Each structure stands twice: as C-alpha cells, then as structure tokens.
Amino acid sequence: MAQIRVGRPDTAPDAPAHTPGVREGNAKGAYRHQAGHRKDDTVDARKSTGIRPKDRNPILPSMPNLPPG
C-alpha cells in the first residue's frame, strides 16, 4: 500500500452491489424466462402485454412483431 494516511473505511467497497438471495437480472436463463422472447431473436405480443396477447400479434405470420412505440 501507499505511504499516505487514510481513514478507516466506512463501508465495504461492494456494499451497494448484489445481495445473496436476490434474483439477478443478468443471470443465465433470465432471458429465456421473460415472456414473449423467442429463440430466433424475435418477440411476440406477450413481451408487451399480458392482457389477451394473442389478439395483439400480427395478422399474418410473415409480418414482424414489433413493440408499440
């Protein structure tokens, strides 16, 4: 360590970071568990709404499903 005087740390460096027991958004498998995300990188209406999502899908299979916005 350097020769400069420093005070005692008030907190651990990773205090605001992850707390064991809390689900991590980045954890492997998180993407698969999110509704509406398909394996081929496309999505369906379940990504945007939980209310009768099937009715919100494109009317033709060849049309892309794009989120409102």
Add this chain to the structure above:
Amino acid sequence: MAITEQQSAAARPEQLVEMSWDPITRIIGNLGIYTKIDFANRRVVECHSTSSLFRGYSVFMKGKDPRDAGFITSRICGICGDNHTTCSVYAQNMAYGIKTPVLGELILNLGEAAEYMFDHTIFQDNLVFVDFCEAMVKDTNPSVLRRAESTEAPRGHIHGYRTIADIMRGYNPFEGEVYKAALRMSRLTREMFCLMEGRHVHPSTVYPGGVGTQPTPTLFTDYLTRLMQVVDFVKKAVAMNDDVFDFFYEALPGYEEVGRRRILLGCWGAFQNPDVVDYRYETMNEWGKAMYVTPGIVVDGELVTNDLVDINLGIRILLGSSYYEDWVNEEPFVTHDPLGNPVDIRHPWNQTTLPAPQKRDFNDKYSWVMSPRWYDRRTGEHLALDTGGGAFARLYVTALSNLVDTPYVRATGSGVQIHLPKGESLPETTLEWRIPKWSNAIERNRARVYFVAYAAAMAFHFIEQALERVRAGDQKVFQDFDVPDEAIGVGFHEAVRGVLSHHLVIRDGKIANYHPYPPTPWNASPRDHFGTPGPYEDAVQDMPIFEENGPEDFRGVDIMRAVRSFDPCLPCGVHMYLGKGRELRRIHSPMFGADHG
C-alpha cells in the same frame, strides 16, 4: 490567466521569460502549462505540462462488483463518460465470455456516433475556434485580420460567407452565428445520443451483454430525422474549417510548426463490427481489424501494427515525474495473456496505484499524470504516442490501414472518403480527408471536423442495418450471463479525444484490479524516467511564436492553440482527493440488504 515572471540577469539566450498558464481554460480539469519563452527569437524554449488533480479510480474500484464498473467509470468524465461505459462493457464482455447481440451493438454504435458528433462539434466550434475567431485574432495578430478581411473564402458557395474574416466573425463567442448554430447542433446530437443510450453523459441503458434500449422503429426514425438536420451543418463546417486553416498557412508562413511533433499516433479503434466481434481475446486481432475505425499505431507516417494484441502487450505505464511510488515489487495480477504471451509488470493489468503526494518540482516530480508509453519491439523504444485530439489519429490510422469499406465511408490508403447524402439545402457530397504532411495544431483541428462527418456517415450505415433487422422482427438487444470467479478482460475503444482502454482483473467475483487509460494520460504525460517528454511538452517545446504582442500583453495564443488542439480533458488524465475538511455522510439507502456490508 498568464502569470509573467521576468528571470534574473544571466538568462541565455536573451529575453528568456517564464510564462505559465495554470489552469488552462476552455478545457476540462486542471492542466497547467509552464514554459520558458525566448522573446528575442520568438520561440518556446522549454515546456512542462502538469496536473494537480488526483482521482483514484484504480484505487477505489478494487473490491467492487465488476458489473458496476461501467456505471462508476462513466463518472471519470463529464463529457465523454459514455465512452468509458462502452469501453468497460467491452472489457466486461471479454471477462464474462459473452457478446452483445447484433442489434444491441448497432444501438451502441449509433449512440457513440452521436457522441462523437456532439462532443467534437461543441469543442471545435465553441471552444477551439475562440482561438481563431475575429475577436482573438484582432487582439493577437491584427495584421492577419486585416488580410482576412480582404481574402475571399474559396468555399463561400457552400457555407455562404464571403471573406475569411466573415467566417471568423461567425465564431465570435456568444454572438457569432456559427457559434450559436453549433450550440443548437449539440442539442440535436445529444438528443440522438439519449435515444440510444438513455441519458447523456452517463448512459442508463448500456450494460455488459447488451443494451436496455427498446428497439422500436420509432427509435431509429427519431434518430434519423435528427441526423438529417445535422448533415448540412457538417458539410458547411468542413468547408469553413478548411477555409480558415488553409488561410492560416497562407497568412502566417511557417505556421505548420505550431504544435508540431514527430508523427507518433495511436488509435485503439471504434464502432465494433457486430458480425465479426466475439470479444474473445484469442480472436482480438480479427475483430479489431473489422472495426469501422481501424485500430493501429503510426510511427513517422508508417503503420506499425493493426493488431490489438500487439497494441495491448506493448502498453507500458512509466513513472519518472509523477507523484507515485513504483509498483514493481507488488504482486503481478496477470503474468501471461490468454495466448500465452508474457505481460510486463508495467502493463495496466499489473499496475498498482501508489499515490505519493508531494511538492511540485519541475526538476523531479511535477504531475499527477503518469507516463503511458508504447513499447516498440522493433527498436526497443518507449514511444510517447499521442492521439492528435482523437480524430487525427483515427483518420490517419484508418486511412493508412485501408480496411474500412462501407457505402458511406471508405479508406483509400492515403485518405478517407466520406459520403454524406442530400440534406435540406445542400446536395449529396463526398468529402475527402487526406493524410497531411505534419502532425501539428492545425491538422489536429482540421481532422476533428472531418471526423464529425465520418461519424455522421457511419451513423447512416448503422441505422440502415438496424432498421433492416427490425423490419425482419429482430428484437434481441441483450444477453444474459453469470459473473465468473476469476477472469480478465480488456476493452479497446476511442474516447472522443483519443485512445481508451479499460483493463480488468476479476478475482472471487470482485474487481481485483481495474485500470482505465483514457487519452489524456497519453497526451498530457510528463517526462518519463528515460527523460522523454510527453506529447504536449514535446509539441510546445521549440515552437515558434507568431503572436504580435510582446511579453507585457502576451496572450500565448499560439501555445494555447497547440495545447487545445489535443483536446485536453484532465479529469480523465489522472486517476479523489479528500484533504482537510473531509466530510463523509452515511445515509440510508432504501435497498434490501444494503447494510449487509
């Protein structure tokens, strides 16, 4: 503010005057330039560049969760923080063994392109050009202004100003038309940035493994409509810059010597090619060369390497004039890279920052900035590379490497062709930046405006690719990952003002070592232990003075032009100092488990 101090009797050569500017204004952070000027021969004899700012990122990053790195290092800078986030994401991607999905990568590229346009424009038109505006030139070189009044602007049909002096008046701070138009442009380009990265300047939607930006068609069309408003401004800006800079060469013969130094340039590459990049160290050479701004090192006008692995292994952090203790006796973190090549103890992966505050002494230690150098295996030299303010090195390396070939930007081997579509008032235009003879203040400044055009052109390319994917239904912008217990990573990117690298070592799932190396430590470095001066010092030392004022009312405009051409950004130059009056409060943060530590 200039501080003048006449030296005592026996000074040789005659009329040696010490002049210092500390702090230098119109840049970020604390930079001091201390010079000795020989007014009899109108030449700068000696120059020291110093910074009194210590940050300590590499010290307090230790022990933190690596996923926080992008958010913390973003705070290094108040203008190019997103470059740090992006670079940190690149380094983390390598450490976690993941890659950003194609659409996510395009969104990141679009955000960074907007940042280059924003930052270069505000620095060039609102800060650099104050040194070239009518008010300044009138004050420092009245004869040049008189000549400008009668010199027709060769590109007047593009920008609409009849004489060079008219352009200079446009750049007068707070009043000039161009000055005000540039501020409006920076608003537009920041909006473009916020669309892609959520917030300027500390992005809220950029994470390792991807972005949180929703890839809706509206997102891209909102960006595109703003980009279309920017293109004509860029075409005019390039024409005005060329006119003014060509005029300076003509009106002040020998002006190419201002800020001139040996051509020693480094560029670490920008705009990842999403189809090639996999963030693996082992394939870094391939994906590095596929970047849309080619990484490389140029020495004396010749390309030395494009290989990011070579670039990485050659980085050395030297001491000599910096307020730090040596770390050679500390434990190295990475002895060999993933390819089995030995890694030097002076490499950022192995660096331990040991601050040793002390009095400033120009014969010994005088700056908080360290001296990053690049070790040239061919000659055994430790090269003091500069970034030429970022744009200059990027264009130089991309042009020489001749690898970039897109419908909008194409390298030719001796230059870079930039194609901009038709805008509101100006037709389709192809601009060409050609490799200049010198690495000097004017060429660094000229390159900056050309790189704004480069970024705008690349943005068109990225937006076309992104819209095509969205039309096909692609909506994937992030990838999940687990943080490994042990890993290393490195990110190479271009901050707006030049090379940016983040070196990361993870142990026990936490940061064991983290060293961001932004452009300013390279440019503002003091003399290293070999005695090699840093680029600012080198560029200013032995520079001729063209200002007409004498020592009494000396403004130092030529020196300021030389230093500002590097786009100094000192908060990133040095790695917080809490002195007396230190107050630390611990406040409740409404987060489950926050008190667990």
